Amino acid sequence: MQVFKVFFKVLWKGHKVPIIIYTVIFLVLAFMFAYMGSDGEKMFEQTELNICFFDEDNSAESRSLIDFIGENNNVVSLENDNDVIIDALYYKRVDCVLTIKKGYSENLASGNTDKLFEMRKMHSGYSEILMDIFLEKYISAVSAYISAGENLSDAVKNTETALSEKAEINFADFNENDSSVNYTVMIYFRYLSYILLAVLINTLSDIIIEMNKKDMRFRTDCSGIRSSEYTFLIFAGSIVFVLLIWFVFMLVGMYFTDGIYSGKMWFAVLNSLIFAVVSAAIAIFISCFSIGGNVITFMTQIISLGMSFLCGVFVDQSLLSEGVLNASRFLPAYWYVKVNDIILNGSAFDASEIISYLFIECGFAGVFILLTILLRKYKYKFS
Amino acid sequence: MFWHNFRYFIKSGFKSGNLMFWMILFPIILGIFFKIAFSDIYNNLTSTEPIPTAIVETEENEIFRSVIDALNDSEDKFLNAEFTDENTALKLLKNGEIDGIIYSGEKISLTVAENGIEETMLKEFIEQYNLREKIITDVITKDPMNAEKVISELSEEREIIEETPVTHGNTNNFDSYFYNLIAMSSLYGSYMGINISTKNQANLSTLGARKNCSPVPKGISLTAALCGSFFIEFICSVICVTFIAFVLKIDFGNRLPLVYLAAILGGFTGVSFGFFMGSIGNMKENTKNGLSTGIIMTLCYLSGLMLGDMKPIIAEKAPWFNSINPAAVISDSIYCLNVYDDLDRYFTKIITMIITILVFSALGIIMTRRKRYASL
Numbered sequence: 189m190q191v192f193k194v195f196f197k198v199l200w201k202g203h204k205v206p207i208i209i210y211t212v213i214f215l216v217l218a219f220m221f222a223y224m225g226s227d228g229e230k231m232f233e234q235t236e237l238n239i240c241f242f243d244e245d246n247s248a249e250s251r252s253l254i255d256f257i258g259e260n261n262n263v264v265s266l267e268n269d270n271d272v273i274i275d276a277l278y279y280k281r282v283d284c285v286l287t288i289k290k291g292y293s294e295n296l297a298s299g300n301t302d303k304l305f306e307m308r309k310m311h312s313g314y315s316e317i318l319m320d321i322f323l324e325k326y327i328s329a330v331s332a333y334i335s336a337g338e339n340l341s342d343a344v345k346n347t348e349t350a351l352s353e354k355a356e357i358n359f360a361d362f363n364e365n366d367s368s369v370n371y372t373v374m375i376y377f378r379y380l381s382y383i384l385l386a387v388l389i390n391t392l393s394d395i396i397i398e399m400n401k402k403d404m405r406f407r408t409d410c411s412g413i414r415s416s417e418y419t420f421l422i423f424a425g426s427i428v429f430v431l432l433i434w435f436v437f438m439l440v441g442m443y444f445t446d447g448i449y450s451g452k453m454w455f456a457v458l459n460s461l462i463f464a465v466v467s468a469a470i471a472i473f474i475s476c477f478s479i480g481g482n483v484i485t486f487m488t489q490i491i492s493l494g495m496s497f498l499c500g501v502f503v504d505q506s507l508l509s510e511g512v513l514n515a516s517r518f519l520p521a522y523w524y525v526k527v528n529d530i531i532l533n534g535s536a537f538d539a540s541e542i543i544s545y546l547f548i549e550c551g552f553a554g555v556f557i558l559l560t561i562l563l564r565k566y567k568y569k570f571s
Numbered sequence: 572m573f574w575h576n577f578r579y580f581i582k583s584g585f586k587s588g589n590l591m592f593w594m595i596l597f598p599i600i601l602g603i604f605f606k607i608a609f610s611d612i613y614n615n616l617t618s619t620e621p622i623p624t625a626i627v628e629t630e631e632n633e634i635f636r637s638v639i640d641a642l643n644d645s646e647d648k649f650l651n652a653e654f655t656d657e658n659t660a661l662k663l664l665k666n667g668e669i670d671g672i673i674y675s676g677e678k679i680s681l682t683v684a685e686n687g688i689e690e691t692m693l694k695e696f697i698e699q700y701n702l703r704e705k706i707i708t709d710v711i712t713k714d715p716m717n718a719e720k721v722i723s724e725l726s727e728e729r730e731i732i733e734e735t736p737v738t739h740g741n742t743n744n745f746d747s748y749f750y751n752l753i754a755m756s757s758l759y760g761s762y763m764g765i766n767i768s769t770k771n772q773a774n775l776s777t778l779g780a781r782k783n784c785s786p787v788p789k790g791i792s793l794t795a796a797l798c799g800s801f802f803i804e805f806i807c808s809v810i811c812v813t814f815i816a817f818v819l820k821i822d823f824g825n826r827l828p829l830v831y832l833a834a835i836l837g838g839f840t841g842v843s844f845g846f847f848m849g850s851i852g853n854m855k856e857n858t859k860n861g862l863s864t865g866i867i868m869t870l871c872y873l874s875g876l877m878l879g880d881m882k883p884i885i886a887e888k889a890p891w892f893n894s895i896n897p898a899a900v901i902s903d904s905i906y907c908l909n910v911y912d913d914l915d916r917y918f919t920k921i922i923t924m925i926i927t928i929l930v931f932s933a934l935g936i937i938m939t940r941r942k943r944y945a946s947l
Contacts, residue, residue, distance in 0.1 A: 233686045234686075234691050234694060235686070235687060235688045235690075235691040270737060271911065271916070273737055274737050274738055274910055274911065275883065275886070276883075277737060278742065278744050278747075278906075278910060279744060279747075279879070279880065279882065279883035280744065280880075281883050281887075285737075301729050301731050302729070302730060302731070303730065303731065303732070303733040304731045304732075305731060305732045305733065306732070306733045306734075306735055307732050307733070307734050307735070308735050308736075308737045309734050309735065309736055309737065310736070310737050310738060310742045311613075311616075311617050311742055311744070312617050312619065313616060313617045313618075313619060314619055314688040314689065314692060315688065317619055317649055317692065318688060318691060318692055318695060320732060321649075321692065321695045321696070321699065322695060323731055323732065324729060324731060325695070325698070325699045325702060327729065327731050328724060328725050328727065328729065329702055329703075329706060329725075331724045331727075332706050332710070332721045332724040332725050333706070334724075335717065335720040335721055335723075335724045336710045336713070336714065336717040336720065336721050337714070337717060346709075350702050350705050350706060350709075351698070351702060353698075353701065353702075353705070354698070355679065355680065355681060355694055355697045355698045355701055356678065356679075356680035356681070357680070357681045357682070357683065357694055358680065358681070358682040358683075359682075359683060359684070360661070360664060360665075360682050360683065360684045361684075482588065482589050482592070486592050486596075486597075489597065489600070490600055493600075493601065493604055494600070494604055497604035497605070497607055497608040498604070498607055498608075502608060503608040503609070503612065507611065507612050507615055508607075508608065508611065509610065509611045512607050512608075533667070
């Protein structure tokens with residue numbers, strides 16, 4: 189029990205400030221990350237494009253077109269300056285910059301629909317095609333009404349009336365029976381892997397290295413306590429510490445679920461607990477090497493950021509290349525994120541798949557614990 | 572004596588593992604992670620693969636089937652449609668293998684599982700079909716003689732949009748993370764600046780106390796240390812940009828020497844900022860380093876290191892801040908080189924950096940000079 193108490197004494201005396209600072213900073217980050225994404229809706233909502241218009245024609249028809257497009261999109265006004273437009277397109281503040289050319293209404297009335305608009309483009313993508321489809325639909329409808337003998341203003345009016353008729357769109361919610369899972373809480377859980385790795389490696393490794401320092405270790409070695417008991421108590425101390433940190437993050441996570449976790453969220457909770465154990469096992473493994481505080485900080489950055497970038501914590505796994513994903517299979521965070529994605533994407537929910545991934549994570553913890561034991565034995569033998 | 576101090580400052584700087592990690596190794600490691608994570612995103616987001624869609628026929632609709640067949644045969648199709656039964660379609664939708672199910676019958680409807688641009692395009696597609704059907708019906712009801720003309724107008728291939736590229740530079744907006752990485756690495760030069768101040772103030776370090784009672788004029792030792800740190804920062808910036816440009820292969824266009832210039836001046840800005848920070852108050856070096864890290868990370872956050880959208884948001888809400896935020900000035904100078912054809916804005920940023928270096932260095936010297944201690 190003495191060693192157990194000393195573990196927490198060392199923790200409290202030398203590490204309370206970093207632990208509190210890290211936990212608070214990471215909680216702030218977690219909140220930021222969680223609120224960066226928006227919650228998925230349960231009904232179909234059309235994607236609104238940000239469109240900037242420059243109306244060189246300035247006719248009733250061109251204004252009518254802008255108003256009509258503005259009903260389902262955001263019309264953004266920008267200064268007609270190339271640098272301003274470049275900035276807006278580069279940072280995606282606008283999706284399209286469209287100029288309605290002079291003579292638009294006259295050309296439309298006379299049936300000359302060639303190059304009525306100028307689109308200033310930077311990135312290609314679906315937004316452009318979407319705008320293209322819409323304008324094509326609009327212009328061909330106006331032209332059709334004109335060819336049927338209507339004048340321009342009637343043709344525009346009829347087109348807009350016809351276009352206002354919406355298609356029947358149904359939203360298939362495959363996850364409808366489980367309201368406990370929401371996007372924000374799952375984003376919080378996803379970033380939690382980075383936070384657990386960073387907090388636990390930074391603090392736990394440091395504490396254990398402190399405990400293994402010559403003065404303290406020699407004092408313990410010449411006491412009556414057995415070596416195995418010492419190791420056991422260090423493990424016990426680490427487990428209690430890890431559970432405490434994990435528990436704090438779970439309590440905060442409840443803020444996003446408006447109360448106690450329920451349904452599939454328990455899988456996410458279990459997943460995070462196992463990942464906390466994996467992180468602790470990595471931290472204990474690192475502490476086998478007698479390294480200084482600065483090196484621990486470096487290793488924390490490299491391991492936590494590296495795993496997060498490679499395994500799909502910061503960037504969706506769907507956006508990572510095949511090669512990166514193949515390599516990241518050998519890292520625990522990959523399986524953690526996979527479990528999270530299955531829970532979030534309720535459509536492909538499969539409990540047995542989740543359980544097999546959780547076992548893989550446990551396997552990583554087992555490997556690190558085994559390596560720690562082997563390394564310690566090796567070091568003890570040669571010391 | 573200047574050269575002696577200069578040489579020893581450089582030696583001790585390069586021997587400091589902590590400094591070298593944060594100024595050289597950390598940006599390189601972070602750069603590798605950025606490259607791994609962001610390398611495919613831009614291509615994925617700007618590629619327009621045909622949208623996988625299932626077509627379920629609830630009733631016979633020959634016209635719609637022929638539209639889909641024609642679409643599948645066209646070269647630049649935006650839809651990859653496959654006829655199937657409802658159960659298979661729902662299974663595919665559930666597994667995310669398709670973006671939507673189009674039910675074709677007397678009425679055309681769409682079922683989707685997510686909200687997104689692909690789903691909106693499917694909606695536009697069926698609305699376009701419905702619209703054509705409605706127009707033809709309207710016209711036939713009014714005057715069947717016009718039907719042929721209307722059908723020909725509706726099926727005419729048009730080129731209504733003239734596309735004009737706004738820049739010939741690098742438009743990959745995920746590369747802005749690398750510009751901000753260079754800015755962060757440059758500003759980490761502040762650790763060296765803080766080191767100069769604390770190592771020259773007798774009340775902050777034992778080395779400072781020894782230096783203060785040595786016969787070397789303070790002006791010389793300070794100038795030597797500042798020049799030494801500029802030299803180290805010069806090397807660090809060159810390594811950082813070289814690694815990003817040649818190892819990570821980030822496209823800086825044909826203006827790479829100007830990118831080096833921006834990064835080097837950015838590094839000098841970091842050193843002078845640190846020198847100024849170090850001259851304020853009696854806090855220990857570690858506390859000042861912590862404070863400096865906090866300020867640098869906040870400035871980098873506001874210039875878009877963690878969230879690419881931050882810089883345009885600041886530009887919208889408080890444009891003046893981007894002009895004085897050193898991180899934004901450094902990253903903006905590299906951005907200007909990559910997207911603008913002219914160099915006006917780049918040189919404005921360069922001048923801003925030079926003024927910042929002069930102001931911070933001058934303030935640091937004013938605050939450090941002529942300090943005498945009765946006892947320590």
